[in-house]
Amino acid sequence: MFSRYFSTSRKMLTGSIIAGLLVALLCGALQFFTSYHQRQEKLDTLMLDLRVYMNNYFGELKKTIDTLQPLTLSHCRDVSSELTSRAAFSINVRAFLLVRDGIVFCSSATGEMNAPLTDLMPELDLEKNVDMALLPGTPMLPKKPAIVIWYRNPLVNNGGVFTSININLTPYLLYTSRQDDFAGIALVVGNNALSTGSDHLLKASELTEHPARTTKLDNIPLTINLYAESWKAESLLFALLFGMISGIAAGTLSYYILTVRLNPGREILTAIKRDQFYVVYQPVVDAKELKMRGVEVLMRWRHPSAGEIPPDAFINFAEAQKLIVPLTLHLFDLIIRDAAVLKTLLPPGAKLGINIAPGHLHAESFKDDMRKFAASLPPDHFQVVLEITERDMLNQREANKLFDWLHLEGFEVAIDDFGTGHSALIYLERFTMDYLKIDRGFVNAIGTETVTSPVLDAVLTLARRLNMSTVAEGVETPEQAAWLREHGVNFLQGYWISRPMPLAQFIKWQPDTPPAGE
Ligand code: C2E
Ligand code: CA
Ligand code: CA
Numbered sequence: 275m276f277s278r279y280f281s282t283s284r285k286m287l288t289g290s291i292i293a294g295l296l297v298a299l300l301c302g303a304l305q306f307f308t309s310y311h312q313r314q315e316k317l318d319t320l321m322l323d324l325r326v327y328m329n330n331y332f333g334e335l336k337k338t339i340d341t342l343q344p345l346t347l348s349h350c351r352d353v354s355s356e357l358t359s360r361a362a363f364s365i366n367v368r369a370f371l372l373v374r375d376g377i378v379f380c381s382s383a384t385g386e387m388n389a390p391l392t393d394l395m396p397e398l399d400l401e402k403n404v405d406m407a408l409l410p411g412t413p414m415l416p417k418k419p420a421i422v423i424w425y426r427n428p429l430v431n432n433g434g435v436f437t438s439i440n441i442n443l444t445p446y447l448l449y450t451s452r453q454d455d456f457a458g459i460a461l462v463v464g465n466n467a468l469s470t471g472s473d474h475l476l477k478a479s480e481l482t483e484h485p486a487r488t489t490k491l492d493n494i495p496l497t498i499n500l501y502a503e504s505w506k507a508e509s510l511l512f513a514l515l516f517g518m519i520s521g522i523a524a525g526t527l528s529y530y531i532l533t534v535r536l537n538p539g540r541e542i543l544t545a546i547k548r549d550q551f552y553v554v555y556q557p558v559v560d561a562k563e564l565k566m567r568g569v570e571v572l573m574r575w576r577h578p579s580a581g582e583i584p585p586d587a588f589i590n591f592a593e594a595q596k597l598i599v600p601l602t603l604h605l606f607d608l609i610i611r612d613a614a615v616l617k618t619l620l621p622p623g624a625k626l627g628i629n630i631a632p633g634h635l636h637a638e639s640f641k642d643d644m645r646k647f648a649a650s651l652p653p654d655h656f657q658v659v660l661e662i663t664e665r666d667m668l669n670q671r672e673a674n675k676l677f678d679w680l681h682l683e684g685f686e687v688a689i690d691d692f693g694t695g696h697s698a699l700i701y702l703e704r705f706t707m708d709y710l711k712i713d714r715g716f717v718n719a720i721g722t723e724t725v726t727s728p729v730l731d732a733v734l735t736l737a738r739r740l741n742m743s744t745v746a747e748g749v750e751t752p753e754q755a756a757w758l759r760e761h762g763v764n765f766l767q768g769y770w771i772s773r774p775m776p777l778a779q780f781i782k783w784q785p786d787t788p789p790a791g792e
Contacts, residue, residue, distance in 0.1 A: 286532040287529065289528065290525045293528040294522060294524050295521060295525075297521050297523075297524035298517040298521020299517065299521075300517075302516060302518070302520075302521075305513040305517065309509050310505075310509075313502070313509075317486050321498070324489075324498055324500070325498065328496070329492050332494055333492075335364065335367070336425070336493070339435045340425075343435055345435075346374050346433045350372070350380030350385065353380065354382070358383075367382075367440075368438040369381055369383040369412070369438055370382040370436075371387070371435070372433075372436075373400075373436055374430055374431070374432070376392065377390055377391070378390070398424045402426065403428075404425055404426070404494060406421065406422065406423050406463050406464070406494055406495050407464060407466070408463045408464070408466035408475055409421075409438070415440075419468050419474065419475050420438045421438070421441050422436065422437065422438045423437055457471075457483070457502055458470035459499060459501065460476075460481055460485070460499040461497070461498060462481070462497040463497075465478050465479070469499075481499065485499035485500055485501055487500040539595035539596075539597050542588070542592055542595065542601060543600065545575060545577070546600065546604045551573060551574065552608065553571050553605065554572050554573075554776050555569040555571060555775055556569060556767060556774035558627065558765050558767045559771050561758060561759045561764055561765060564766070566621075566624070568620065568659070569620065569624070569780075570629075570774075571628050572629070572774045573585050573588075573605055573608075573629075575588050592631075593631055596633070598631045598634050599637050602630065606643070610647075610650045610651065612777050613656075615777060616777075617652050619781065620655075620656070622655050624656060625656075625659045626651075626656045627688065628659070630660045630661065630662055631666075632665075635662060641679065644680070645683065648684065657686060658686070659685070659687070659709060661688045662688070662689065663690045663691050664690075674704075674706060677705065677706050677707065686708040687706075688710070689705070689711065691711065692711055692713055693712060693713045693729075694713045699732060699736055703736075703740060707742060708743065709742060709743050709745055710743070711745045712746045713747060716746075717747060717750075717758070717768070718754075720754045720757045720758070721753050721757065727757075734761055743765065744765070745763070746767065748769075749767065749768030749769070749771065750768050
């Protein structure tokens with residue numbers, strides 16, 4: 275159940291960076307596409323508005339012209355006043371001109387005329403039903419560009435109505451100047467164009483800029499171009515910045531959640547605070563009389579949701595989280611809490627076996643911690659034995675220096691789980707230790723595997739030669755106990771004598787009547 279917690283902080287950091295990058299990418303892209311989309315929509319709306327407005331305008335104009343078409347059959351003097359009033363009431367119309375046989379014979383502005391339309395407006399084609407041109411000006415307003423439109427009257431030979439209208443792009447100019455995204459509009463008729471960018475007529479080819487939108491009006495050969503500012507570096511920068519800020523925020527948040535909120539190490543610290551750890555004591559008896567000579571202190575974790583967590587799991591876990599020191603200090607506190615009662619249960623000089631993890635052994639505070647612990651125990655009663663596995667003593671010189679110091683301070687040292695490491699027997703000679711705890715794997719094999727016994731024999735002989743006392747762990751059967759006693763093992767520990775017990779149970783335990791095997 276703990277494997278999920280073993281992710282190191284580097285994994286959390288990498289995870290957070292990846293989360294941050296993903297969020298940055300997502301938010302940046304989202305911001306980019308949102309503003310891009312908004313801009314496209316704005317352009318579409320403006321283009322549509324323009325189109326609707328222009329179509330309405332030219333539609334109205336066509337209606338007026340349709341009512342004027344019959345006048346092309348009349349004399350100018352009979353219709354000129356009507357023509358004039360029509361022009362006056364039509365928005366932006368400069369003049370209506372009536373044409374018959376290709377001759378302009380009547381104008382709303384100047385009355386009777388007699389000029390061929392082709393001379394007047396060489397741009398227009400009389401043969402077409404509708405034709406249109408952009409002019410730099412008209413005779414009356416030579417400097418103000420105008421649109422001229424020709425509507426043929428099919429009932430009259432080369433006849434129809436011709437009109438010139440003002441084009442005033444100023445409103446658009448004003449409008450677009452207020453909008454960041456718009457650069458302007460242009461009206462294109464044939465080869466000519468009029469744009470908000472210039473106050474005189476242009477050739478259509480002079481409009482070099484590529485329009486963002488373009489549309490043709492209904493029924494008349496007029497094209498509207500809409501120009502937009504190029505995609506702003508600002509918008510891109512904003513998207514980038516927005517992405518970056520979101521990314522940093524998300525990364526930091528995820529790191530915070532992973533390390534602070536979900537920090538697996540917190541569980542251990544919380545468990546210490548909430549008193550979820552407790553200790554159990556397992557008696558160690560001498561092999562000859564089976565009298566209790568000490569106990570091994572083993573830690574337990576009663577987790578509120580996961581239940582009992584085995585020490586093998588949480589000790590390694592605490593080591594991985596660099597929390598073994600606070601955990602061992604807590605173990606010391608728990609022992610000190612029980613010490614007064616323990617004193618009544620154990621004879622003077624009784625061994626108190628405490629497992630020390632390598633993470634603590636090599637910690638800077640180790641010596642200090644040990645001194646403080648010893649000083650907090652009732653004086654001159656317990657003999658503290660530190661149980662250290664052979665895997666933790668790789669540096670011989672350092673280890674011996676530490677053991678010398680421990681001996682000086684009155685502690686004893688036991689090599690734990692002996693036989694599970696890979697070191698040769700001769701290795702034992704290099705260290706100054708007091709006890710050798712034979713791993714329960716060897717004890718288990720007694721009577722089942724013939725090969726183990728000679729090895730065990732050799733270990734016991736060597737231990738005797740080195741003046742080390744031997745403790746057999748995991749003694750579960752009377753047969754094992756008998757074999758071990760026969761072979762001169764000094765102490766026994768295991769279910770055959772007693773399982774590890776909480777203090778309350780230990781108080782009631784009868785030391786001299788070990789169970790006849792379990
Ligand atoms: P260990 O130091 O070898 O502790 C002996 C283990 O053998 C204990 O397991 C004990 O309950 C078990 N045991 C005792 N008699 C018998 C038996 O007859 N048969 C069998 N099958 N098992 C027996 P536990 O308590 O689960 O502890 C496992 C390991 O966790 C310990 O191995 C020790 O390395 C570590 N540990 C436990 N408490 C602490 C602690 O407070 N600090 C540190 N650093 N490590 C601890
Ligand atoms: Ca041990
Ligand atoms: Ca052991």
